[in-house]
Amino acid sequence: MPTESKKAETIVLHGGSYRADPATSAVAVPIYQTTSYQFNSTEHAGNLFALKELGNIYTRIMNPTQAVLEERIAALEGGAAALALASGQAASLIAVQNICHAGDNFVCSTDIYGGTWNLFQNTMATMGIECRFVDPADPDNFRRATDARTRCYYGETLPNPKLAVFPIGEVARIGRHLGVPLIMDNTACPVLCQPIRHGAAITLHSTTKYIGGHGTSIGGIIVDGGHFDWEKHADRFPMLNSPDPSYHGAVWTQAVKPLGPIAYILKARVTLLRDVGAAMSPFNAFMFIQGLETLALRMRQHCANASAVAEHLSRHPKVGRVIFPAMMDGEARRRADAYLKGGYGGLVGFELKGGRDAGGKFIDALKIFYHVANIGDARSLAIHPATTTHSQLTAEEQHKTGVTDGYVRLSIGIEHIDDIVGDLDQALR
Numbered sequence: 436m437p438t439e440s441k442k443a444e445t446i447v448l449h450g451g452s453y454r455a456d457p458a459t460s461a462v463a464v465p466i467y468q469t470t471s472y473q474f475n476s477t478e479h480a481g482n483l484f485a486l487k488e489l490g491n492i493y494t495r496i497m498n499p500t501q502a503v504l505e506e507r508i509a510a511l512e513g514g515a516a517a518l519a520l521a522s523g524q525a526a527s528l529i530a531v532q533n534i535c536h537a538g539d540n541f542v543c544s545t546d547i548y549g550g551t552w553n554l555f556q557n558t559m560a561t562m563g564i565e566c567r568f569v570d571p572a573d574p575d576n577f578r579r580a581t582d583a584r585t586r587c588y589y590g591e592t593l594p595n596p597k598l599a600v601f602p603i604g605e606v607a608r609i610g611r612h613l614g615v616p617l618i619m620d621n622t623a624c625p626v627l628c629q630p631i632r633h634g635a636a637i638t639l640h641s642t643t644k645y646i647g648g649h650g651t652s653i654g655g656i657i658v659d660g661g662h663f664d665w666e667k668h669a670d671r672f673p674m675l676n677s678p679d680p681s682y683h684g685a686v687w688t689q690a691v692k693p694l695g696p697i698a699y700i701l702k703a704r705v706t707l708l709r710d711v712g713a714a715m716s717p718f719n720a721f722m723f724i725q726g727l728e729t730l731a732l733r734m735r736q737h738c739a740n741a742s743a744v745a746e747h748l749s750r751h752p753k754v755g756r757v758i759f760p761a762m763m764d765g766e767a768r769r770r771a772d773a774y775l776k777g778g779y780g781g782l783v784g785f786e787l788k789g790g791r792d793a794g795g796k797f798i799d800a801l802k803i804f805y806h807v808a809n810i811g812d813a814r815s816l817a818i819h820p821a822t823t824t825h826s827q828l829t830a831e832e833q834h835k836t837g838v839t840d841g842y843v844r845l846s847i848g849i850e851h852i853d854d855i856v857g858d859l860d861q862a863l864r
């Protein structure tokens with residue numbers, strides 16, 4: 436279905452070319468649980484491998500169930516094409532590695548998920564790729580950290596624990612001027628924000644969170660906006676503009692031209708995904724398609740409940756500070772209003788006056804909230820980042836990402852607000 440003029444609520448159900456299964460007319464998307472696909476002829480097989488036509492070869496590289504998810508999420512994000520992967524971590528790694536070689540660098544916001552920080556700071560350093568962390572409060576920090584070997588910028592739309600919305604348009608503009616694409620992790624705000632519409636070149640998600648929505652499956656996805664001019668900045672992107680020895684000398688910006696503005700994402704699929712093998716299973720793709728169908732509805736409820744929780748906590752005598760985009764002022768509030776539409780997300784942070792001990796006691800006393808290292812579930816979740824998700828960071832790194840001893844992160848679910856507030860109150864007592 437052409438979705439350009441359609442709203443998110445419609446795209447999540449109808450986005451992309453799938454209408455019914457071509458073999459059986461089934462309306463629900465079938466789980467194509469197959470490793471491989473029979474070629475029509477040797478000529479057909481040759482054309483597929485030569486990328487003269489796109490089609491299924493082997494499920495490590497593509498699969499019809501994944502393809503429906505990819506088309507729907509590409510439409511939702513306003514992008515040209517997408518690539519489903521085994522996890523959000525795989526999406527972050529491949530999104531950067533697709534254009535970064537040993538000896539290159541990229542500039543990343545300090546406000547990112549702890550696991551991404553570790554991947555970029557430590558694991559990617561072992562590959563010779565340098566991550567330069569900068570404070571996104573001043574977008575110009577990205578410009579200052581850029582040199583001739585800078586291949587991309589990276590940020591999170593609504594990073595926890597700070598929950599200060601990233602200056603997407605501001606950093607994208609700096610990047611466009613210098614020929615550096617912005618990659619946005621939009622995990623925390625599907626539907627609420629489309630970073631590509633604000634100038635980001637690439638968006639990615641951990642589909643594990645809101646898109647799945649039910650805490651059942653791990654997955655990730657990268658969306659190519661299709662409007663970054665990789666050829667114009669050929670010096671910066673030799674990996675897309677010079678012969679690639681890993682695919683019989685293909686020059687991606689040229690080889691892919693007849694197929695559309697998808698050089699970046701097609702290269703990621705047929706080289707990195709082919710080699711690394713971090714494929715999303717067809718079953719998980721099916722689960723994410725189910726989750727996607729109610730995503731817009733759930734996001735509305737997550738946002739309404741989170742706003743009510745933030746208000747309630749801000750009046751509670753045991754709470755020192757509430758961190759929520761709608762309660763910020765100045766530039767942080769302006770960015771929240773500029774980039775989030777329809778709500779301020781489902782995450783709420785707060786600091787207990789009693790510090791670390793009070794934080795631990797509070798979490799142990801919760802009855803409805805689950806104590807888990809996850810966000811975006813339909814159920815309400817809580818965690819103490821200093822001792823869990825951010826514990827592998829040094830004290831200084833924790834401080835930079837906004838984690839303090841008494842900080843508690845809530846991922847507000849879609850239960851009735853009275854029951855959510857009731858559980859928080861009894862645990863605070």
Ligand code: PLP
Pocket residue numbers: 522523524525527548550551591620622623640641642643653654655809810
């Ligand atoms: N990005 C963000 C914002 C996350 O919160 C997470 C996981 O918590 C990830 C990426 C990594 O995703 P996954 O757990 O699916 O690998």
